[in-house]
Amino acid sequence: MQQPIQGLKPEPNQGQDTRFSGQHFIHGQWCGEASGFQRFDPVANQPLPEWFANAGMAEVELAANAAAGAFVAYRRTSPRQRAEFLDAIAAEIQADRDEIVLTAQQESGLPSARLEGELARTCSQFKLFAGQLRQPLETVYVDLPQADRTPLPKPDIRLGSLPLGPVAVFGASNFPLAFSTAGGDTASALAAGCPVIIKGHPAHPGTSERVSLALARAIARCAMPDGVFNLLQSDRAEIAAALVRHDAIKAVGFTGSLRVGRLLADICAARPEPIPFYGELGSTNPQFLLPAILEAQAETLANSQVQSMMMGHGQFCTSPGLVILAPGEAQQGYLATLAQQLANQDAAAMLTPGIAAGFQREFAALLQRPGIELLAQGKAATAKHHTRPAALRISATAFLGRPELQQEVFGPYALVVCCASKDEMYAIAEALDGQLTATLHGLEAELLAEPELVDILSHRVGRLIFNQMPTGVEVCHAMNHGGPYPASTDVRSTSVGVRAMQRFLRPICYQNMPAPLCPPELTSDKSNVVSR
Amino acid sequence: MQQPIQGLKPEPNQGQDTRFSGQHFIHGQWCGEASGFQRFDPVANQPLPEWFANAGMAEVELAANAAAGAFVAYRRTSPRQRAEFLDAIAAEIQADRDEIVLTAQQESGLPSARLEGELARTCSQFKLFAGQLRQPLETVYVDLPQADRTPLPKPDIRLGSLPLGPVAVFGASNFPLAFSTAGGDTASALAAGCPVIIKGHPAHPGTSERVSLALARAIARCAMPDGVFNLLQSDRAEIAAALVRHDAIKAVGFTGSLRVGRLLADICAARPEPIPFYGELGSTNPQFLLPAILEAQAETLANSQVQSMMMGHGQFCTSPGLVILAPGEAQQGYLATLAQQLANQDAAAMLTPGIAAGFQREFAALLQRPGIELLAQGKAATAKHHTRPAALRISATAFLGRPELQQEVFGPYALVVCCASKDEMYAIAEALDGQLTATLHGLEAELLAEPELVDILSHRVGRLIFNQMPTGVEVCHAMNHGGPYPASTDVRSTSVGVRAMQRFLRPICYQNMPAPLCPPELTSDKSNVVSR
Structure with a gap:
């Protein structure tokens, strides 16, 4: 076993005989003892030398609080600021593409050409959401006031949207890039204005770390709040339950098995404050x-x-x-x-x-x-x-x-x-x-x-x-990747495509709001506007 | 106790010394023995003479199957056909307005002027959804094919929406018209293409019957399928649980207390197939x-x-x-x-x-x-x-x-x-x-x-x-009537306004669909269309 790495460090430890710190990334800090579990080479069918930390209740608490703290600042960022952040994430992942693909290949056994394509898709998802954030809203609901309406005057009513809050993400083993640490759930939650805690998949912890490093660089570059993105490494199932149970968590994105998905969905529904659980659970695709x-x-x-x-x-x-x-x-x-x-x-x-x-x-x-x-x-x-x-x-x-x-x-x-x-x-x-x-x-x-x-x-x-085979899910506006239970736990949502962002937003109505306080996208002087 | 009314009847029994049959309305038939509970005058603080039937498991089963059967035909109606149906419901309620208001007044003690206003609101809700159904979609997501894209051609992808299926509705005592039998939940579910089973509120069973008669006339006039609307009368709590547990029910609209709402929400989440539960549970409105x-x-x-x-x-x-x-x-x-x-x-x-x-x-x-x-x-x-x-x-x-x-x-x-x-x-x-x-x-x-x-x-x-008081909820495009738990059980949804219909719809993606099969609203030849 390698020497455990102690305490909080600003950067993953580079002094060891390994490319990995093996640590968690919480509130902008790398932390934890890399002595929990080893990464694994499925092709050679044997462990790789590097060890990774195992998050416990303390790390869940730290990460949840970090995300809740970051939410206060992050929810106030403008769509344009978030677009720049998402573009920066894509650029930072691209900048480390060789190392990321190599690491993912070691841990998944998937061919590098496939992983290169998946990396490109991962980046394009961020860019797609960034593009969407730079566009005007598709529909703006504004009901203009009618002072002379009888029996009562009609107030000024405008419909906005707000991010739900910190989102817990559980990535899939089969797409170590596009449906994992910086996958569609993370990209769509960040686009919506929600901080993310990813519970890294134990089948590719090194990939999660490399990708998290890219995210950390983007956070620094864009001066985003510490805690807007957090990585918990773990191969323990109970950490997943503790994370979705934490009252700072306001929604969950999950890709995985029906058994685990349903278990976590049930926990989310039974919380004192139930929260949306978006589980993409699979299918036989007849x-x-x-x-x-x-x-x-x-x-x-x-x-x-x-x-x-x-x-x-x-x-x-x-x-x-x-x-x-x-x-x-x-x-x-x-x-x-x-x-x-x-x-x-x-x-x-x-x-x-x-x-x-x-x-x-x-x-x-x-x-x-x-x-x-x-x-x-x-x-x-x-x-x-x-x-x-x-x-x-x-x-x-x-x-x-x-x-x-x-x-x-x-x-x-x-x-x-x-x-x-x-x-x-x-x-x-x-x-x-x-x-x-x-x-x-x-x-x-x-x-x-x-x-x-x-x-x-x-x-x-x-x-x-x-007349087409189902493999291959386009990342586009009209995509719907979800379906009636048990294909997914929320038939109303998609985990792929532009609309995935909607999962982490909710409506809010502003009545009689002074114009200077009104979100700029809602300041139209027309009723029921469609602005694009 | 009045003589129980036997068996199935096409119309509520008019031969008794009462204006009410006291029966359920299931699959287009009035049925059940009006011997379960009496309606009550809260102002006089005493029972009114008329008795109403108490639904049991058998009636839940009949109504759920009737709604499931009706769904096959009703989901294939065009938006324009549903618009005509909704307008007919509004007209039939208007046609019986004096009797409906009188009945609601007897059962709620609310002043008749207030109930007249509420009846007008009830009708305008149907008309609002009817108007919406006659409009083109606000946004149409179409991704056009790109045969020459590399490495793979891009298919034709279009995003439609489908009704969820039969909806169970639980009305509120405090709005015996606008949030009850033909209230916003019923109107929005029917607009979406979902059959409805309403569990009539025991505080106003006569009102529920009169309003259901109006719905029955509209169903006949528009040749809608029997079972598209069903009324179960009951003053028993266990019927509510049995109804939301039934596997034919695919969503629930509820207005009422936190205690009952949470109980039913938990049942919905624990079903073999969990379903959306839209509970509007109240608030202190600070x-x-x-x-x-x-x-x-x-x-x-x-x-x-x-x-x-x-x-x-x-x-x-x-x-x-x-x-x-x-x-x-x-x-x-x-x-x-x-x-x-x-x-x-x-x-x-x-x-x-x-x-x-x-x-x-x-x-x-x-x-x-x-x-x-x-x-x-x-x-x-x-x-x-x-x-x-x-x-x-x-x-x-x-x-x-x-x-x-x-x-x-x-x-x-x-x-x-x-x-x-x-x-x-x-x-x-x-x-x-x-x-x-x-x-x-x-x-x-x-x-x-x-x-x-x-x-x-x-x-x-x-x-x-x-700078306005919260009482009074406009029925309009930009309204949001919902909120974070425990104000509602689904912060992503509104129970009032045009968007209430979205609660009962879900997306579906059509890939490479032959144009003649494609829903007409999706046959645009432009990408990411906003058609209005």
Whole structure:
């Protein structure tokens, strides 16, 4: 074990034989003893030499108070000041991109090209929010006074918005950059005017530290208040509960499993003051293949399916884990191609030993279910910790009425359901749990003939896709990344795109406010203004 | 007890010696045995002869299934069809206005002029949403495809919205029309495309029936699906829990007490599928009187306070129950005028014996608290069930650190806190619980000198008012009627105004959707459109 680093330090310790301080970042200070847990190389399947600190209740208290203190100053920053801060964060992450990508690669095993793309996406998210903050508001609600209205005069009423307060963020293991320390939750909370406490994911603590260093530089450069961003390193579950329970925390952004997400959501709802919990929990992303397209393009569709389910070795929340095949002989061609393509796929390390073990356990359990058949597996594993891709098949009759078969298996996996009638396709659509996405594959004419299926599916998903695979979530204005429970814990919100910022804002009505006190964006002299 | 009415009937029974069937309205049918509870005249303090049915689990099941069934057709109605339906509801309520007002007056004891105003407001709420549905969307998010983008083409992405599903509504006793059976929650849910089940308030079951008759006529006139609106009569608390627990219910609108609201909110959060619970729970609506205005206008301010706190005999959620006086000799003038004005106020019946008893209990408990003094009381009660208005006073030092003194006392009551320094005013502002509203009273110059107080208060309220009393909530675009917990259970939402409809909608992203399937409002060929 390396020598623990003592006390508060302004910079991570550079004197050790390591690139990392292993510390927390709280109220602008690096602190804590780097003796809690080691970072881990999932490809080599062994710990890396560096140790990281484990936050306890004291650090939660310090960070929550730091964020609450910073909120007083940060909530008064102008949108333009926050835009500059967000741009500075993007620039500082870019400036350290090689080291960040290298670190993330060591800790996640993801290819560097993928991580370079993810880093670019991470920066572009900050820039997107910065751009949005520089724009006038899309809609301004102003009700002008009517002094002569009877029976009572109408007052001047204007609708503004306020940040909720300090936000706790829990990043995901599968996107160590874009959905983690400086991911979409952090970017959108900071854009909204909310300080952030990130509970660093224990699968990539070094990445969290490097990214936090970039944030620290941006804070200094923009003279933002200490405490506006805080990092707690920990591999202990109880710290998460303590953090969301702290009364300084006013909202939570979470990306992860249904089990942990629901646990934390329940804690948030049971607090003396309940707070919003935005959990993006994952999905099986069903693929509905209509008969004519299946007949016409069975091979292409099977190829796309394998390609999409193998992205990041299946560790995408939008991975297509459920395929519903229209009735017809074309099913055979689809199944044959899928089996053949999947057989060519390598086994590989998962992001963490825990994810690999979960995959094995869930896959083994599914294999025992009645009616399930093994359709195909990838190449045999060359190392014990590698996970072999797999696809199962089942008939619609065996699938229906068995909600446990709808569970997400996080990894390179899909269940193909063969329907004997279109009624069965409808029945499956009706029976679906809430999903992040679903895709309808069909020739134009058959899609237009199924408005009812479109309607049913739309009420089960956050994003309804036509003739495209679900992997890949655009960061843009019209994106919605969320969905009915259990895909997310708040169907009204998106964790990706411009509107993600709305999660951390709330309305406030100003009545009869003296103009000099009024936020500048609300000083229009027109009613119900749309200013852009 | 009147003869129970048997079985299903298409119309409320007119053959009895009563104007009421006393039944539930489920799936377009009047049903249930009118033998559960009697309606009550709070002014005479005795039951009225008519009996009403008490819904049990069977009726909850029927109504929930009826609403779920209706949702399939109702969610596919166009905004224009829903606008016509809402206008028809307003017209049908207007058509029966005399009978509705008379019934509400018997059951609430509120003056008929007030109820006529409330009926007009109720109708105007439907018309406001109807108008909104006829307008183009304020913002349309469209991301146009970019086929030549590298490394990957950008798909066509459009953001729509969908209704959540059947909504359970719990009306308030204090607004038997505007916040009840056909109140703002019902109007906004129906506008959004959500069927409604209202659990009728037991304090005005006859009013609920008359209003439901108007809704039933509008449903028939507009050929809306049976089950789009359902009324359950009940005076039993357990029915509320069963209703919000039902898996067909997808959101809840509630106006009432913190105790019941929190109980139902907790049930909603603990469901297998948690659902949004919009509870508007009340507030003490603090009045901050700054020194110069207190000096200049002590009498006027005290008069306004008494007038406002006496509206509806104090039974408004925006009743000003807490007054914070700036230091200075002018406090004495304010207190003297307030005492004198209050002494002229009549005791009167409350909306229900339960509310009267609650007021007595809470007021008596407050009188025992250290540091509390009786400032004034209204005229002595002439009947045992009448409630006498009252005001208490306390010093800021005795008030601070005693959160129990912040509780809302529902009725004609205010607590006046006398500050010895401006620091104490700030400390009270900092210590405030979440509020629907707060008012800052000040001369323009002193208001402009207190941006920090404005900032502190704004983070504790849903509506920040300047130099006006909080009673009276405009139904308009810029209104926000909600606030940080415990004023409401969802600070992100308003229960009054155009935006109330948003509570029952959620986003959905359509990716690469064939144009003929696309909702017409999203078929723009411009990016990030603002169409109005």
